[in-house]
Amino acid sequence: MGWLDANLISVLNGFALAALLFLIAVGLSLVFGTMDVLNLAHGSLSLIGAYLGVALVDEDASLGVFVLAALLAAAVGAALGAALAAMTSAINDHLRQALLTLGVALIAADVLRELFGSDPERVSAPAALAGSVDVLGRPYPVYRLSVVAVAVVIGLVLYVVLERTQAGAIVRATVADRGMVEAIGIRSQVVLLGVFGVGAALATLGGLLAGPVLGARPGLDSTVLLLALVVVVVGGLGSVRGALLGALLVGQVQTLGVSLLPGQASYLLFGAMALVLLLRPRGLLPSPYAHAGGHA
């Protein structure tokens, strides 16, 4: 069997992982870019999404039920995002934001453990997308292929909204210079609330969509948070394209990289991140609008 045949499935799977990582991480990146808030409760938002999947989607759920659950997850995420925006709005210092949002994350973790128990839970894919199809002569889960499609659609929508609409222009301007946007009479608080809401909604939605792949369990929140941080920092904070590139890179490192260098698997992720950051401290594709992302 040729190298390509042997590894193509890993490459494909890398895209599926990248799709999930992108959905979860892009909100973290936008919130940092616009609000200058490093939200360490971002992973908890995703875990809440996953547990919503546990509660709402059972084994033979129809696609409709799954979509409804996804919409509900997004709505819950938006509400939680707004709450987080309100909590962090008065706090400018990154370290105190970290203290606050990590505190929230610790509380959320224990609340979720009370509600759903500490056993790992499986989130079912909708019946229509369960099972596998043959890709290159090997079975591949249909659900993972659908996740890629969903991520592409959401990514395109985000891109169009940010680059081609008035609202997007305001968000971009806020990334570049918050003071200036206020000066021209736009209440940046509203923009920030909106961005935090959307970012959090994407995180919960991503969490729910990731459910059938990653499951739902205590501790998944910090795993996801770390991965999302790696994705956005590698990609470049505050940029949608950066988050996408970061997700693609991390996805491939975790599948193709692991498959090529199995002995070094444990070191690949952080090794890759350290390397990228030492060569390009602002990430691979820093936001063209963002101020220097370096300050704490």
Place this chain on the structure above:
Amino acid sequence: MRRALAPGLVGAVVVVLVALPLFLTPYPISLVTRILAFGLLVVSVDLLTGVTGLPSLGQIAYFGVGAYTAGMVGVHVTDNLVVQLAAGVALAALFALVTGAFVVRTSGIVFLMVTLAVGELTHRLADGLDAVGGSNGLAGIPPGTVLPGGEPLLIAGFVYWWVLAVFLLGMAVALVVSRSPLGRAMRGVREAEGRLPALGQRTYAVKLAAFVVAGAVAGAAGTAWTAQNRFVSPGDLAFSVSAIALLSVVLGGAGTLWGPLLGAAVVIVVRDELAAYVAGYGELLLGILFVVAVYALPRGIAGSRLRRVPSVRPA
């Protein structure tokens, strides 16, 4: 500005600390021992984060090098704690020099993430290296002695005194450095990194020097940890420990050295002691503590006598 704590007060605190084993039973004394070792790690994080303005999630790596070195020296070479301390500090400082040469080229969030990577890679290395016990940790470390051929320290109070000595030494180094020209330059980096070159000062040198000093202090903390537990495991190097250490700094009041120390004490007492009364909810308590602290203690436990400076963004 930051005036020295009154010498009399420092003296009184030291006397109380030295006298503790006379009236505390073994368990509380082991708790204070743990607070001192962890506190010294937190002080090293504060040297970078609070004093130099470089938020670090990686001091656990140098703590780990110190802890594992002390353990390996204990198992294979000598049970002498002074030798273990010297070896641990030397290797930790060396490791800090080698890694710092790359790491200190960054700052801000990127520094945070690069140090996180260093910490995690060290953690995984400890987990994978069978020579240091792998994921089961390094066990079988003999009780240490202070003088060559002396009695091994088995009793909690004596172990405490050794850890206290290491702690006071580390704390003295941190205080001395923070009051030296280097300390002033470190605060200069924190306040306006871009301004120093115009004064003819390379910030790289300042940051690297700070990084090595902080690494050495973290290494000392690691040897103290090993002296107490006589066991090191990769779990001691986990990301969560780094995060808690960094947040102890914020909780205590970054840049003050003694504030973060109190932060560390509060965190350990809340997570390990109060949590014993509500088993399994230690992290919940910690979370509540963090959230409340952000609003109730906007400048950390240490407070701050400075007027709040409006944060100025670099243009």
Place this chain on the structure above:
Amino acid sequence: MTALLEVEGLTLRYGAVTAVDDVTLTVAEGSRHALIGPNGAGKSSLFSVLAGATRATAGTVRFGGDDITSSDEVARARAGLVRTYQHSSLFLRLSVLDNVRLAVERRSGRPLRPWPSPRADRRVTAAADDRLAQVGLADRRREPVSSLSHGERRQLEVALVLACEPRLVLFDEPTAGMSAAETTRFLELVEGLPRDITTVVVEHDLDVVFRLADRISVLAAGRLIADGSPEEVRADPAVNEAYLGVADGREALFTDSPEAGRP
């Protein structure tokens, strides 16, 4: 009089934009030199290249006879070519005294010594206090910089620069944002500098320029269009035209807004 700073054929391009175009000029030792020009003339770019913050695309810079074209900011500062900042860039949460001590230590102490030394520290403190007295901030020495007024911060900038024992100081729009009283005090301060310190001022306020300078270089569209004594420059028709494009230039020269001039 000998030349301290010699700029030859200096050019700075950003892609297709030429910010500084083949500038050649000389700053004499001990002179009070000013660099002026209308909006977008390239003053800030030239300043940035001279300070070593930006690398020139072409040309050479010599300082005290040495080629410093490829020296960075740190090396230039150590050689005695020191700049101020347009927006105060000070160590806000450090005391006024500590700000100056940072500079003194770099110059005459051991800036990375990791332990205090009472004798050396006393010497550094005394030198720093001298600088503070020189700029009139002696009574604020214990205050954090964040509690100083705008004008006081500019005074402190000067103290910092002096502590570097410069041979040449580059002032970047030093009076921008100052009240009239603050400007007056500041001008007295600069005028009081010893003559062995050469100064180059980039400034919008022409009243300031004509009061301070004994020699003026005028930039327009990146090129040097005039270079001479204040009288010569004032009379130069090319300068008036460059500033205005109309007959009477003086009005516009005075109403220039300080902010708009930056690229």
Place this chain on the structure above:
Amino acid sequence: MRTRRLAPAALLSTAALALAGCGGGSLSEDSGGGGDDSVTVGLVLPASGVYEPLGVDMTRGWELYLEQNDGQLGGRDVEVVTADEGEGPDVGVPATTRVITQDQADVVVGIVNSATALGVKEGLASSEVPLIVANAGADDLADGGEWVWRTSFTNGGIAASLGEQVAEDVGDEPVYLMASDYAAGEESIAGFREAFEAAGGTVAGESLTPFGTTSDYQPFLTRAQNSDAGAIYAFYAGAEAVSFVQQYREFGAAEDLPLYGPGFLTEGGVLEAQGDAAEGVQTAMHYSNLLDTPENTEFVDAYVEAYDAQPTTYAVQAYDAAAALDAALEVSDGTSGADIAAALGEVGEFSDSPRGPWSFDEEHNPEQTYFLREVEMVDGAPGNVVQGELN
């Protein structure tokens, strides 16, 4: 300013005074309890972190035994002090230190994590407090030393029990080995490999998969599929086991590579979460709640009645730890740690354990029967149906 500067001293001295209320001092040898006729047991089990589900099961097993024996062990009153073992030694070691110094426990029972168990081993020995390990499986944890006894298993032991069976099942085909990349995984692979190769089996390849990132096993499953293996042997537990078995099914490995492994792969809550994805997985374990013996039926009934849940192997290990302590205290001269440790050496066989008869071997590990179990749907839910004995 004055008051603020005093804050640290004030805090410290208050703390010191408060703690001083405990009296004593810590400059003398501490012999640890043992004075009276009642026994203090330090029960150290995870109440937080990834091992919490095991902690819940084990606490139940322990409490059930005590309840069935009126709160007495060996005819003596038992005081149980609990401590949260947490996820790793960073929490577990200090927790254990507390129960032996502060609470003066005469014996420590529990410990899920091997690193934690190894971390407390020395301290317990120097305090002369015996440790009854009710889960941690590190091979050399119990080595016949005076103070460590184990009622659970060794990683290598369980793995080895499968060797001959798998060799027989696969015939000429080799087996691909996979395990989580930490000590237990390595021990498990080593134990299996030795027994399997001794029985004539060959190994196609081996992958140690990293911890705690995405739990994505596709690259490794693909390697196994691309090899010439006829079966997979895998060591996973907890959430990793859930993801692994699910992906084993999704990526089609289940179609032609039968899956074998130690029973943690399909135990308790893990099996519930895996659902029908686990069907057909064959595991080795020293217990199954579906074991058809009178002792087990009685135990399961009592357990279900008390907790409305099926017992797991973890619960039985803790139940048997209580039984072992019961038997030891029955023959013990006193209640000091040394007395209990000596008595543990004289307890003989436990004939009415839910897992079947077992006894301590000379290394103080359980000498017990391992069962081959296969996941089948029983009354609509997956269960570990016992296929036979391994040995």
